[in-house]
Amino acid sequence: MDEQRSKPEDERPVDPEYRVFPKSWGAEYIAAGEVRFRLWASGIETLNLRLSDEEVPMTAMGDGWWDLLATNVAPGTPYAFVLPDGRHVPDPAGRALESDVHGPSLVVDPTAYRWKNRGWTGRPWSEAVVYEIHVGTFTDEGTFAAAAARLPALADIGVTVVQLMPVAAFGGKRGWGYDGVLLYTPHPSYGSPDDMKAFIDAAHGLGLMVMLDVVYNHLGLDGNHLQVYAPDLFMTEGTPWGPRPDVSRKPMRDLIAENALYWLEEFALDGLRFDAVDRIEDADSDEHFVEELALLIRKTLPGRHIHLVVEDSRNITALHERSEDNAVRLYDAVWNDGYHHLIHAWATAEHVGHFKVFADNFWPRIAKTLASGFAIQGERIEGKGDALVGEPSGHLPPVTFINFLQNHDQIGNRGRGDRLWSLIDPDLAERLMAILLLAPQIPMLFMGDEFRSRGRFFFFSDYPLDLDQNSLEDRLQQARSFGTEDLELQEIRNPNDLDTFLASKLDWQEAETERGMVLRTIFRDLIEKRKRHLMPLLEDVGGGVGHVLLAEEGRLAIDWQLGEHRWQLRANFSDEIATLPPVHGAAIHVMPPEAQSDMRDLSRFPAASLIVTCG
Structure with missing residues (x-):
């Protein structure tokens, strides 16, 4: 070759x-x-x-x-x-x-395309507040141009990173994008390559970074012509979603590696989120492709803030170990699914499917994720036999972990497409959002979270009728694994129906209601507190900074030593008054505000209360 x-x-x-x-x-x-x-x-x-x-x-x-x-x-x-x-x-x-x-x-x-913001070099990862969007449902028009018109509103509330769900061209007019087959081609329904560049350019002009979700662990089934004339570039065993590229073959290795560089260079993207890297096999190479790719990107694109994020179910630390000077060597961060699973299982009492592993011992485990990263750190779990799952991760900086209360998967795969805000009461939602935005981990929101949208987001597609991706029975089984145990087959929407796609459109009128405007203000204030008080402390933060003081029966007390400052969280999620370890320093956020003196002076916390301080 x-x-x-x-x-x-x-x-x-x-x-x-x-x-x-x-x-x-x-x-x-x-x-x-x-x-x-x-x-x-x-x-x-x-x-x-x-x-x-x-x-x-x-x-x-x-x-x-x-x-x-x-x-x-x-x-x-x-x-x-x-x-x-x-x-x-x-x-x-x-x-x-x-x-x-x-x-x-x-x-x-x-x-x-003539770039307007040519001097843009990005922003540090410590400043990231990630906002995930699907281009096709973010606006009624479903285009890059229409999405660009909404960017000022995101910048206004304090978002700093817009993360696009995959845009590589896929079969049909609509879909989530995880079945792309032409990795270099922006999906035509969203607009032209220049339209995508204009979106990114506009974001940079507003101080927003843009990241793209890319899928290299498989290609889609509809339109994958490459497999016809180059079958030996794919592995013998595929996935339910399509064939797996064989990255040990140099032409395929180059096709994918150059694709990552193409998006970052030609489109001036600020980073990439790599889908399910644990499913990329490369056992025979001297250096695994996932590691080699990160090193190649770092070498090729010096002088810019380039952020690389992985989805990886293994809970391992090798991709995130820092250099001696605390610099990122490979990947900046990982989606911290365990944090979501624990919070969701506790808040909704949904304990089936993939929540089953997270359905007990909530508070010590939630505290562990906030203090030291992964929810599972070298433990035996049901269904995995005697194998230890995960690795200790407390030595990594907290910004290595991207925490979230929901994302496209955790909403759209539920069958009913219902968001967390429809499942829990508003006061609890506000406290969970406060912890998400004021903890030292990187927070991620799904589009509409700033006004706690109650709109539904479904799995939708436009597959050929003869493609083996259209079984409603399979969708039901998957939905039940995402917590909706009581779901019945007749409730499952046909992903191929146009109405399923249209029902997933974000309703911006909801943001303009009295409720929506109040919630946007609360959201903006929380991010402003993060920007003013927390982000400066995260700029060069190391590992080993989180310490759990108390975690039992709805009571949390966690300290993070961020340089010379101690960032403190105390929260009482129980229905009774509780005494928690004392706090020191300036109060950053208090719920409810009238209880501040009791919490600070007496360590006396009413039910449903929290305080964040910095001293």
């Missing part, structure tokens, strides 16, 4: 005004009007290129690569690769599509 990239990483300077990432796959302008088309397809003997209305043979370059240099090619020209059986397939590394994943790609000049 070809052992050379199209250009070494250290020779890829990026002009901040004309950002372009030269890929080794696909169509690339190499001069005015001249485009080189490259495809790796070892499973065929001939390959043609359909360029506009002309079909020309490509040249076999050896080691599976096919090549063609074409002249007088204008941006917007449709093209497709023609397989020996006459099938036309899009470019797996194409930047845009004419219509959908089964049609031609479009030649794109990535330098056509």
